[in-house]
Amino acid sequence: MSAAVRENPADKYLRKERMPSIWCPGCGIGTTVNCFTRALDASGYDLEKVAVVSGIGCTGRVAGYLKLDSFHTTHGRAIPFATGLKLARPDLKVVVYSGDGDLSAIGGNHLIHAARRNADLLVVCVNNLTYGMTGGQVTPTTPQPAIASTTPYGAFEQSFNLPHLVASCGGVYVARWTAYHVRQIAKSMGEALQKKGFRFIEIIAPCPTLYLRRNKLGEGLDEMKFYQEKSVVMNGADTREVSLDFRDEIPVGKFVDIERPTLEEAMESQLSKALGAKYVPYSLPVKA
Amino acid sequence: MSNANSSGVLTGSHYLDGDHACSEGAIAAGCRFAAGYPITPSTEVVERIAARFPRVGGRFLQFEDELGASIALLGGAWGGAKAMTVTSGPGFSLMMEHIGYAAITETPCVYINVQRAGPSTGLPTQPAQGDMMQARFGSHGDYRLIALCPNSPQECFDLTVEAFNLAEEFRVPVLVMLDEVVGHMTEKVVIPPAGEIPVSPRRWTKKAPGEFKLFEPAEGSLVPEMTMPGEGHQIHVTGLTHDERGYPNMTIAAHEKMQRRLFDKIVLNADRIVKWEEKDLAGAEVVVVSYGITSRVAEKAIQAAKEKGVKVGSFRLITAWPFPEKQILEMSTKVKAFVVPELNLGQMSLEIERVVGGRCKTVGVPHVGGTVHKPEVILNAILEAVR
Ligand SMILES: Cc1ncc(C[n+]2csc(CCOP(=O)(O)OP(=O)(O)O)c2C)c(N)n1
Ligand code: SF4
Ligand SMILES: [Mg+2]
16 A cells, blocks of 8 residues: 555554555555545444445455444445345445446346346446456456556447446446545535445556556556546546547536435335335344 | 243144144244345245245345355354255355355355256256265265255254254354255244244354354354344354454464364264164164155165065154264164165265264165155165065
8 A cells, every 4th residue: 555545644544454554655645545544434324334345356455444334245246245235234234346347247147137127236336447366357447448458458348337337237427536636525425425325436547567567657646637627627528428448538527416216115115015014124123 | 941931832733734833843943134145945944934924024035046045144143143054966065165264264054955956957857865974064064054855844843953053052054955855845843832832042152242252162162152243242244264363374283273272173073963863773784874755765665674574673863964973883784784875876875874984884876856755765775685
């Protein structure tokens, strides 16, 4: 983790005994975690009631560093784990924190279905345009023709426009920022924490060790400058217009902020409508 | 051990198929969270759960696939609920990664597998017992778990309750391994009054946050206590090798310590876990070892062999894993042979052969599945074995 995060007042939200983290210098993941702790701090929530769930990857390690009830699950399956956790524990705020590969490749099916059913989860997706943990392979978000270890001659597939994917599946809050936008990320996370339903924040973040180096794009700091120059705030934009192209403009902002019944609300209302007095609502597990 | 909560228990005498009996067993055991994905011949379990749960305060969700269902129940279990999922054949294969995750994270949970003939899509949806070794070793890496094999709808009820109890007692995934015939056969099932159904509650720690370690065995035990999120413990649960706090620890020493205990908590407690049913073992020359539906077919063959004057006993595996090594070993010094009919080309018979170590014969009676054995085939194997 970068020195900035280690000396941060956000320290009280971190498992300090686990520092230093595994993250490389200049990696964007720590920056997003810093923003998350600020959002938590500002929220005034009872932190005992916030749980974080990660999949596998460099970003997947976030769960292990946050001083919250935290679950580091399997590759791609943070969302269904979190869906189960939230259904069993409606009193908790459940946050999924994972990488682009984890959430949109191996976990893509869960992502679209959780958005469709409006599972009451905040999903933070750190999109570094690559599989960091495994050495920089191509992911569904790698723009063509970026070089990755498994596309040594350049990526050739169309990449996902994640905000559009999630919005068209029914997500109620969809935003994108870059690791440069620390205040906006914290604000967005704070806003999304207050909301119910499937909320998705994509953060474009540098992986200097693999993605930047392999594409000869400089250091983490150079990338921050690039984000600063190339980001275009497009709040409320039609998500069809926010796809990312290689080294092109980066549309950022809050694209979607709507209301619709959550999975839990829809389930409860349908069951009580159908069963009337026979419906016995779920109650929280008690310690016998 | 306490007793079932009367609210959900369908006390009385019913005609149920094995699948539905599993659903009722789960409800009686206190299961209030289930995740599923349809696959014949297991779907009836979740169909009944879907109908019954909203009337007993449970939550069921059908997921987008078995990968999701098989970890959603772990989310539910960590939330504090008793949780299960149900599948068959291809779905069981998809669930393997999460059975391993449940094992390493010591998550109390139940997976029900109604076996059908495979590999792959195989013979949907005819019976088989081809997943017995997969049940034991199907997830990568080394671990131990518990697997039970009911042979009747009544036992589907009883063993599903037992599965939940063992899951809590040992913080381990427990598999209930039906076969298609047991899952679909309808028989009388007597569900006792709630007060007579023993139920193991989760072993909640009384230790305070900071003092409690989620993966430290409780005093005098090999199994750690539990807590749930939302109580200030700031637990960390990971599928990485971890220390007693649950923190990743990438050393061989930590791996050795963790793996040993995961192994020992099952293997060294085999006497408390293993259940079987024996008949006429005294003086038997041949013992038929069977499980699930095959044990019901074998009964006919055993009867016929007795009529021919053969001294034949029966040993039915109720617990497949951990394997009743001690019992088989003891018998192996007294009998001429074990006869092992099963709906696969030799799985549990391999384990018997290993335990017996040549002390007596092991005569497999393999059958590819699709149907059950003809009793005469088992009879012939008994007659052959006694010679
Ligand atoms: C089932 C499975 N397949 C593959 C892997 C290997 N693996 C670990 S992390 C990872 C990629 C993670 O990429 P991403 O989600 O983008 O996270 P990042 O490391 O970039 O933050 C892969 C493929 C795994 N752990 N499990
Ligand atoms: S490999 Fe890339 S994503 Fe992973 S920690 Fe290093 S810089 Fe970050
Ligand atoms: Mg990535």
